[in-house]
Amino acid sequence: MPIEDEGISILQARAGCIQCNYGSMQKLSGSYIIIGVFLSSFVSLLCYTALTLHIVGMDNLAIHLSAGYAYKIILMAMADIAILGLLLGTAVRLITNPGNNTRIKHLLPLLAAALIIDAAVLTGVIFLPPIYHDYMHGAKPTAPEELIWSVGPSLGFTGKGGSGFDVKTRSIWWFDPGTSEEKAYLLYGTRPERNTMRPIFEIPGGDGKRHEVRFHKLSPSTTYYYTIPMLSDEIFSFVTPPDPAQRNDFHFLNIGDSSNHGHYGHTFFGEISMVARRFYDTSPAEPSFLLLLGDIAHHGRDLLSWEYFFLNGKYLLSRYPTITVPGNHELYDDHGGNLHYFFRQPRYFSFDYENAHFLIINTFDGFGGINGITGKDQYNFIRDDLRANSGKKWIVVGMHVPPISTGDFGMNELLKKQYLDLFSRYRVDLVLMGHDHHYEAFWIDRDTDWNGTLYVINGGGGSRLDHYIMTRKNRQWKTWVHDRNSDYGLYQHDAITEKYHLYGELSWGFLDVHITRNSLTTTYHRWLSMERFLSITGQDLESWTFFPFDRDTWDKNLLSDTEEVHRLVKTRSFP
Structure with a gap:
């Protein structure tokens, strides 16, 4: 055999061996990729299953699954599987065949960075929520030293055992940034003359700035007048309920x-306070208390x-006992510390x-906070509280x-799944x-023997109205007021709105x-549409933009008056 033919035969044989070995390595690399993906999938699913149970609890898992919350966790798990599997498979391929993967080598730092970010996110999702929850809801309110102005007075009920109120009592608190060794007090009586009033001193245990007095033996159906000498000479009043x-x-x-939006300019809360007070002062009705639905500070x-x-x-605030529902804005920055410092109310409670x-719900103490x-x-507390009181009295939730x-934020799928059926x-x-x-109203289960549940959104208490719902592309309001019988019909089309929506309008x-x-x-x-x-x-x-109306504008447009625009009446019998 000529030497060149022998050489060619040897090279062909070596090439065959190399191809064989390379094929074996490819199979081995593919096996490692499959094993890597399988292992990473198994570990990821275990982690995310534990995470889901940790966040929602076993008893609430079905609610979160039906609301689509667990679906988001599954998507995170799939992303985690893809990243881990790709990285492990690529690493195995580089190790087993380093010479022929030059392009893949350049991707390794990127994949490693993706793995680090993914691990950090996973760690944060698992460990940060309970830390954040404790930090947010365990904040210890202290006297806000930066306050340089006096606020108050504010009327309230007296706390009862850390949850709810003793509605037979009254308390009045105020804040004064100055410090004094003398015990703070107010003067009160059944006549508006200071010389007929008697003093009542603050309860002990204060911080020297927030002062509170408590009344325990007040006569029913009586108007009491009071003044706080350390604040001003102004005389305030409140009325006790009948026996x-x-x-x-x-x-x-x-x-x-x-x-x-108070930090950024005027709001209409002051105007609404004035017209609401004027309405009740000229009406035989006297509110027993004021219920605020949150977002009272920027x-x-x-x-x-x-x-x-x-x-x-x-x-x-000086006239009616005030109850506050936590809003997201009061929780920003200080985790609700000032809200609790001023009003001394639990995060959620019933009375x-x-x-x-009445059941007051905090819609921000779950996973992720805001x-x-x-x-x-809280969900278990709400469920048990409703179970214990169902059918005995009227039940009102704030x-x-x-x-x-159908407004700005629209349907909240998780809250809808948690609470509509409950x-x-x-x-x-x-x-x-x-x-x-x-303002908006729905009426669910109206045709039942107990006449169902009224859902009322009352978010026009002074802040900027959500005018952009009239210009957005999705779920656009065609006019500032609507119901199913208006010219444009309903502005949102889903099962709840189609069946239960009653009325809505953009107004304060x-x-x-x-x-x-x-x-x-x-x-x-309605005060102003x-x-x-x-x-x-x-x-x-x-x-x-907001700006206060001058006296001429106020009088010319009769802004001291309000208009009754929507009334709902529900009847029901109790034992």
């Missing part, structure tokens, strides 16, 4: 989203917006007033984020909500709720 044995009904005032640490809130709300049971989610502990809405099961009569800055106003033994009536009083506001101010929907 329960002689009373068959009561009213309460409801306002939502009053001041969450940020928790925005001290200027707190000042605006107390200054603008003085007409109401009885006359023939009604996401409109309730945590498993919460900031609405489960259902509220129906335990026959909740009225759910009051804010967050979306407009307040809600009066009247409860008797066998009826519950909500009446929305979006359309009329733009007409009075000569501004455009696309670009407008």
